[in-house]
Amino acid sequence: MANRLAEATSPYLQQHRDNPVDWWQWSPEAFAEARRRDVPVIISVGYAACHWCHVMAHESFEDDDVAKLMNDGFVSIKVDREERPDVDAVYMTATQAMTGQGGWPMTVFATPDGDPFFCGTYFPKQHFARLLDSVATAWRDQRDDVVKQGAAVVQAVGGAQLVGGPTAPISAALLQAAANGLAEEHDETYGGFGGSPKFPPHMNLLFLLRHHERTGSARALEMVRHTCEQMGRGGLYDQLAGGFARYAVDGTWTVPHFEKMLYDNALLLRVYTQLWRLTDDPFARRIADETAQFLLRDLGTPQGGLASALDADTEGVEGLTYAWTPAELVGALGADDGTWAADLFRVTTAGTFEHGKSVLVLARDIDAADPALIARWQDVRQRLLAVRAGRPQPARDDKVVASWNGLAITALAEHGVLTGSASTRQAAVTLAEVLADRHLVDGRLRRVSRDGVVGEPVGVLDDYGCVAEAFLAVHQVTADPRWLTLARQLLDVALAHFGTGEGGFYDTADDAEKLLTRPADPTDNATPSGASSICAALVGYAALTGETSYREAADAALATLGPLIGGHPRFAGYSAAVAEAALTGPFEIAVATNDPADPLVAAALRHAPGGTVIVAGEPDRPGVPLLADRPLIDGRATAYVCRGFVCERPVTGSEELVARLAT
The missing domain is CATH 3.40.30.10 (Glutaredoxin)
Known part of the structure; x- marks a missing residue:
């Protein structure tokens, strides 16, 4: 043997x-x-x-x-x-x-x-x-x-696996049908869609946020707000250390399947960050901040990159690390704080999980409490987390997957620029450098690395799409032309080697290993499909460069996804989100400025609809098309707002920019 x-x-x-x-x-x-x-x-x-x-x-x-x-x-x-x-x-x-x-x-x-x-x-x-x-x-x-x-x-x-089915060009009516379909399946009590097991519908939520911005739909925003509140206060979310589990085994988000996946947390980081941008909800901001911290603290690898997952089991037992009894809370905190924590986290003698233990949930709106109560809660969290650190810990799958790291880079870049967090912004840049230096081999992506060594499996379509989108996100936060060039290289490989010839895409390259059939799955499931992720990158690249051939490729591919978006929106969340950006324009905003902290930059970031591309930097920066021929006006920072390759007159005031973006 x-x-x-x-x-x-x-x-x-x-x-x-x-x-x-x-x-x-x-x-x-x-x-x-x-x-x-x-x-x-x-x-x-x-x-x-x-x-x-x-x-x-x-x-x-x-x-x-x-x-x-x-x-x-x-x-x-x-x-x-x-x-x-x-x-x-x-x-x-x-x-x-x-x-x-x-x-x-x-x-x-x-x-x-x-x-x-x-x-x-x-x-x-x-x-x-x-x-x-x-x-x-x-x-x-x-x-x-x-x-x-x-x-x-x-x-x-x-x-x-047949390709070349019916198409449906993206339209307002198609996206309205998708939003209506999600509304019909929305759980009005606990949020989310469908019954148990219940998975975090991150991509559907991104779509609904963009749909709200384009249409003003209060219903779309409320579905997102309610679902995010229920998930973030439930057992799906780690109330002590942050980070979301893969799914809940029930319909109430109480008992999770305890594995924590990089891709879920990356996508949910985007959702909570964007929800905070639109609502100023301190709860959404806290969950976004803690999720970013979880990604970097618990999934960061010594060689750079983010690990794939934390295991569902600890020493073969689910929930061993995470579940509590009232007596364990008292033992960790003392009688007074232990009893208070049991009430706050709904830990009972009957238990919500196995062996009379409970998964911690947040019973009330602690974010809106008075400062003294918030301070007590934070103190209890840290003390419980210290006790939990002494328990056996779940194993970590420390391979670095290109597409999942791409999702995380985009999320961290968005969080960094929107919240002003220099650490998450820099983390996005550093992670992008890891992918560029390690996973990009002879112009082609490799899917995985581990311990700093790249593996043999070649990249599939979602690797190219998610990493290209990540490089575009880093280009926007740095104005460094390197990332735009690398994104184009990936998109050109995708167009040359993954296309069906009918507008759509296969998931494997034409020169990859031949299998029983060549997979081409357009559905967004746990992660964005290869097709939707490549569409996102194509739309973004075209908006950043003005190269219309990439937008034409995106529109053709989105048309192949149209029937799925309109008929089965729960399995087309990312496709629908990309389609919303495409239908909106997307906005293309260049802020010519010698001061990256200028209020005009902050106004663009905070008020531009999801899917907008934004680059701020000195005028005529070499290699940055969006800043080309964009002078300062009267020596002041100047915003140039375009949509669909058509530009309006420049503005120098934040209020005027916000008004322009609202039209």
């Missing part, structure tokens, strides 16, 4: 390095070995922070008897879905086609050519052992039937 995962970049694969299973990494050599031995393949897909992945690993992959069945009858391949989203997408489509559902761990039985013929998710040990025996027997005695089944699944996968 020769487990081949010891040298893997992925922490998830590293978790399986000592299994008695003869694991292979995804590679042509693994399938060649299956052909040589004339045995089927097991493709096991998961990720490091996945609870049920850990359960199946402990029950089955660490068991000698199960491992023997796998080693004797199969070639077993372990895949990190976050490192190889292309592989995951293809086989998840097969799993959903065969079973009607999907999830992780994903377990796929395939021919030595990679054609899936039996798919599932988590299997308990005894079921899995019987399944291994049955599949091995069927492969030996009923090979023709197995191969035919595989061919049928492959055909179904190909049909599900």
